[in-house]
Amino acid sequence: MSVAPSTRHSSYDTPAQAQVHALRVESLAYRVTVGEESLDILSDVSMAIAAGESVAIVGRSGSGKTTLLGLLAGLDSPTEGAVWLAGEEMTAMSEDQRAALRAQRVGFVFQSFQLLPALSALENVMLPLELAGKDDPRERASDLLQRVGLGERLNHAPRQLSGGEQQRVAIARAFAAAPKILFADEPTGNLDAHTGETVSDLLMALNREQGTTLVMVTHDKTLAARCQRQFHIEAGRVSEVRLNAKAELGL
Amino acid sequence: MKSAMRFVANLRDFRDRSVRVVLMALIIAVATVGAINLFAGHLQQVLVTSSSAFLAADRQLDSENGQPIDAAWYREAQSRGLETAEMVRFSTMLYTADTSQSQGQADGGAGFQLVSVKAVSDGYPLRGQVEFQAGPNAAVEALQHGPAQGEIWVNRRVLALMQLDIGDAVEVGALQLSVAGILVREPDASFGFSSLAPRVMMHADDVAATQVVQPGSRVEYVGLFAGEDSALESYYEWLQPQMGASHEWDSIREGQTLSDSLARAERFLLLGGSLAVLLAAVAVAVASRQYALQQRDTVALLKTLGLQSGQIRRHYQRRLAAWGVAGVLGGLALALPIYWGLSRLANRLLDRPVDIAFDPLAIWPAIVTALVALFAFAYPPLARLQSVPAMRVLRSAVSEQHRGIVKDIALGLSAVFILLCVYTQNVWLVAAVFAGLAVLMLVLGLFGWGLVTALRRVTGGASAWRLALVSLFRHRRASLAQLTVFAMVLTLASTLYLLRSSLLTDWQMQLPEDAPNHFLINIAPEQLDSVQAFVEQHSTQAVEFYPMVRGRLTQLNGEPVKEAVSKEREVRALNRELNLTWMAEMPADNELQEGQWWPELGDRAARAVSVESELAERLGLALGDQLVFTVGAEEVPATVTSIRSVQWDSMKPNFYMAFAPGGALDSLPATWITSFHLPDEKQAVINEFTRTFPTVSVLEMEHLIVRIRDIVTQVGQAIEAILGLVLAAALAVMAAVVTATLEARQREGALLRTLGAQQSLMVRSTLLEFALLGWIAGLLAVIAAEGALYALQYRLFEGDFRWHWPLSLSLPFISAALLALLGRWQLGPVLKVSPMRLLRRLD
Structure with missing residues (x-):
């Protein structure tokens, strides 16, 4: 007899509220131990992201952005704290349960495309x-490849495609299973400015159209500025950047 | 200092997974070739030694003209460093010392007995041992000498027939000898029918005093020689021009029963060794190619940093050299214990163990193999690294992955071809193996392509089956390559396995448990019915009796046969009387090769003769040739109407010449011959038989059969050991191929898990994928192996072909299980890679 993992809700969280938050993080910490010393990569990170929001995580190289993204997507487990994805506490799940959750709810876009x-x-x-x-x-x-403009290149191998085209395939892949939340790791990082812009447009358009929550790590200020919210990460601590009213209203 | 640093850098290289695989493959190659070579050498020694025991020497010189062998011939042999001994064989009456006067004993024991005497000089036996018992209840001793002067050893039957006790005096001609013990077994048990009477053994120096051997009496002198092969050969070169027609130089390699088995065993070992080399070379090729692919980024970076092509080439040459040294040392470190273990195993079977020698020359092939594997298989892809463009740092070029692969394969195959030709000294064998492999690859490739393409229509789902099928199709290039390699490896291994089984069965079938172990010769026509009744009462199977007429072949197509047959074809059968027979049915183990058997001949059968195929070939006989035999004073003409093959090692009466019943021989005086199996517990029956039929000669073959079985067992064990090594090499190749895809699978595994594939699903689908691949490969391998065996059996080993159902049915499943295991083993690291790796961009 197997028992489904109990999903812990924090005291003030009603089920209704939980659904509002596509992603919620509480007191997240990630520590690595090298020999005698322990190093805090992330400490005391809390945030809540509503369904359909687009969020950029910015910060210098080595500030812990990628680690945070991995923890949010359940690719790794935090040292302390909890992550709820679509109301389910991922930090209480096994690796396989997290994988099953990702298959149903999560899409990914990587800097280096990661096409097979x-x-x-x-x-x-x-x-x-x-x-x-x-x-x-x-x-x-x-259908999806038609939508990203690659309808003529369905049977091409990745190496026969340009970087921009590969990333468009990756975006089509990310949206294929109609995920509730999409994680993007430097999606334009390997592309020139013009191609990067095309890819960003596509990403934002699909995000709006499908009502997907978008969480991306980026260096690209323009791309970050197109997101509704921005978090700045420095020395393992996360703070939300106040944006102007226009962005806040989502206009 | 600089070189020390380079050395350390090379050591660091061994941490790379592909380098480890190259190294493992090299070690396996060197170990397999080294062990096979060392062991084959040892086995050769063992077989020659234990077979030489059949001659009690390495070579025998027979003289059948009643003249002793020239003493100068012995002196010449000794001066060439050979050991010599002398043997005289003749038949005579043995008398108990007091009965020569008192005419027989009252209590029924015969006072005299026809015996076959073997008189041996000091030094006998040069090879093998004489088994001896000091008394009827004494332990059997293995001795390196014959009786002393004044002594005689008699076999158990003589003891019983003459009711002798140890210490009794007996007389051979004019000489009185003392019975000193029982002759249990002599190493050089005779194959022929010359020794019909029970055996006694005495000292050669006593022969003159017996006065039995006079000029012209029927006596055979045998010279025994032992020593180094080269000395024996040069001695024979010296001796040959001086030998007369009645001299015969015998070595075990030219003897009949065993030489066939030895030749087959030797070919099997060579074939096994060749396959092992081939497999190891494939493993090296696969792994080093993988290594080269991984090194491209490093090379591009080094070039960007200013390294020139030449420096890069030298850098990889040094690495290659380091691999070579490590591979050879590691391989030898593995080969020596294997060799030692195998040799000890083989030695356990021997009466006189052969020293386990370490022959440095046997190591060379292993080292050469390592060098060829490195330079023909590992070097080309590494050499091409120097031309990797520095631009690769910025942009990886399209499809440089497969460049030069055709050239590499051609180079590698030529190298292995030459290597194997040198090893086996048999271009035909190697060419056959290569041609077989080429056809095999082609057929397997086509089949595989068909199968994989058939999977095109399957689309994946969350089921492990669908994922597995989809993965097979989507990675069709890799699937096909793996399928072909696996199928090829399985084919080689199972061919070898089947070949081993069929060789062993063939040998065992030649000498089944109930093989005839007694010959009855000289049965008079009037005794035939009562002997037949006696044998049928005690034997477990039906027994055939054949009439036997002794005659010489004197004319061939009207010419005297000595002129008709050229000197080079000089055939022993012409120098002596042949046993002629007549028979209605051909014996079951004979096979008609040309012509017709009696019923189809009608009237012509009366003057027809059927000739044994090897003799027909040596004499150049063909159907329709007119022969004349001289039997006593009569001439018997006959026409060759059929040529048939004969199983000489069947332990049954076999005849060169067979006539039809009611034909030319019927009117001539004949005696009858038969052979039958008498179970161990009934051996006493023979004594009863000899008392009832004193004129019938009994020839006991039991010891000979035991010796042949021993040798077959030894050869069988050697073959199994070498099969084991080849299977290990096969497994290594499969592991190398599976490991070569590890990198790609790790990336894919991480991605699939990021996209939400559960571990359990991945495990199941990967196991299924490999199992499926293994099953198909196994199926193709069975078909190919049976085909290969069909060809090999006919061309190489002259055996019968049978389809092998047990293996056919089980191999696909065995290989599926094996590959699933390999797949599971490979999955370990794939599952360990954190999906985070995709974000960290470590790839």
Whole structure:
């Protein structure tokens, strides 16, 4: 007899409120121990992100951005604190349960695209659909590739595509399973300014259209500025950057 | 100082996974070749030694003209460093010392007995041992000498027939000798029918005093020689021009029963060794290619930092040299204990163990193998690294991955081909293996492509089955490569396995448990019915009796046979009387090769003769040739109407010449011959038989059969050991191939898990993927192996072909399980890689 993991809700959280927050973090800390010394990569991070919000995490290299993104997506476990994704406490889950949750709710875009080289563009996009057990993965994947403008290149291998095209495939893949939340790690980091802008446009457009929550780590000030909220991370501590009213209103 | 630093840098290189695989493959290659070579050398020694025991020497010189062998011939042999001994064989009556006067004993024991005497000089036996018992209840001793002068050793049957006790005096001709013990077994048990009577052994120096051997009496002198092969060969070169027609130089390699088995065993060992080399080379090729691919970024970076092509080339040459040294040392460190263990195992079977020698020359092939594997297989992809463009640092070039692969393969294959030709000294064998492999690769490739393409229509889902099928198709290039390699490796291994089984079965079938162990010769026609009744009462199977007429082949197509047959074809069968027979049915183990058997001949059968195929070939006989045999004073003409093959080692009566019943021989005086199996517990029956039928000669073959079985067992064990090594090499190749895809799988594993694949699903789908691959590879391998075996059996080992159902049915599943295990083993590190790696961009 297996028992489903109990999902802990904090005292002030009603189920209704939990649904409002696509992602909530409480007192998160990440520490690595090197020999005798322990090093705080992140300490006391708390944040709450509403469904459909777009959020940028900015900060210098080595400030802990990527670690934070990994913890938010459940790729790694924090030393202390808890993360709720779509109301479920990921930090109480096993690796496999987190994976199952990601298959249903989460999409990813990486700086280095991370397309599987042996698979065609179409097959790369089909991958998350198949893992989530969706019907007609082939049709849905080819639709999405049409949408990102690669309808003619379905059967091309990644190495036959330019960097911008590869990232568009990766974006199609990220949105394929209609995730509730999308994590992007420097999505324009490997692209020139012009291509980067095209990719950013696509990302933001799909985000708006599908009502996906978007959490991205970026160095790109323009891209960060297009997000509704910005968090600045420095020496392992996170603070929200006050934005102007226009951005706050989402206009 | 600088070189020390370089050395340290090279050591660091060994931490790389691909380098470890290259190193492992090299070690396996060197260990396999080294162990096989050392052991094959040892085995050769063992076989030659234990086979030499059949001759009691390394070589025998037979003289059948009643003249002793020239003493000068012995002196020449001794001056060439050979050991010599002398042997005289003749038949005579043995008398109990007092009965020569009193005519037989009252209590039924015969006072005389026809015996076959073997008189041996000091030094006998040069090889093997004489088994001896000091009394009927004494322990059996293995001795390195024959009887002393004045003594005689008699076999147990003589003791019983003449009711002798140890210490009794017996007379051979004019000489009185003392019975000093029982001759249990002599190493050089005779194959022929010349020794029909029970054996006694005495000293050669006593022969003159017996006055039995006179000029012209029927006596055979045998010279025994032992020593180094080269000395024996040069001695034979010296001796050959002086030998007469009645002299015969025998070595075990030219003897009949065992030489076939030895030749087959030797070919098997060579084949096994060749396959091991081939497999190891493939492993080195796969792993070093992988290493080169990984090194491209490093090379590009080094070039950006200002290193020139030449420096890069030298850098990798040094690494290659370090691998070579480590591979050879590691391989030898592994080969020596394996060799030692195998040799001890083989030695346990021997009466006189062969020293486990370490022959440095046997190491060379292993080192050469390592060098060839390195320079023909590992070097080309590394050498090409110097031309990696520095631009790669900024932008990785398209498809440089497969550049030069054709050239590499061609170079590697030529190198291995030459290497194997040198090892096996048998271009045909190697060419056959290569041609077989080429066809195999082609067929496997086509099959695999068909199968993988058939998977195109499957789309994935969250089920492990669908994921596995999809993965097989999507990685079709890798799947196909793996499938072909696995199928090839499995084919080689199972071919070898089947070959070993069928060789062993063939050998065992030649000498089943109930192989005839007694010959009855000289049965008079009037005794035939009662002997038949006696044998049928005690034997477990039906027994065939054959008539036997002794005659010489004197004419061939109207010419005297000595002129018709050229000197080079000089055949022993022409120098002596042949046993001619007639038979209605061909014996079951004979096979008609040309012509027709009696019923189809009609009237012509009366003057027809069927000739044994090897003799026919040596004499150049063909169907329709007219032969004339001289039997006593009569001439018997006959036409060759059929040629048949004969199983000489069947322990049954075999005949060069067979006539039809009612044919030319019927009117001539004949005696009958048979062979039958008498179980151990019934051995006493023979004494009863000899008392009932004193004129029938009994020839006991039991000891000979035991010796042949011993040797077959030894060869079998050697073959199994070498099969084991080849299987290990095969497993190494498969592991190397699986490991070569590890990098790609780790990336993929991390991505799949990030995208939400559960570990359990990945484990299941990967296991299924490998199991499926293994099953298909196993299936293809079974078909290919049976095909290869069909070809090999006919061309190489002259055996019968049978389809091997147990292996056919089980191999696909065995290989599926094996690959699933390899896949699981490979999954370990894949599952350990944190998905965080994708974010950290460490790839």
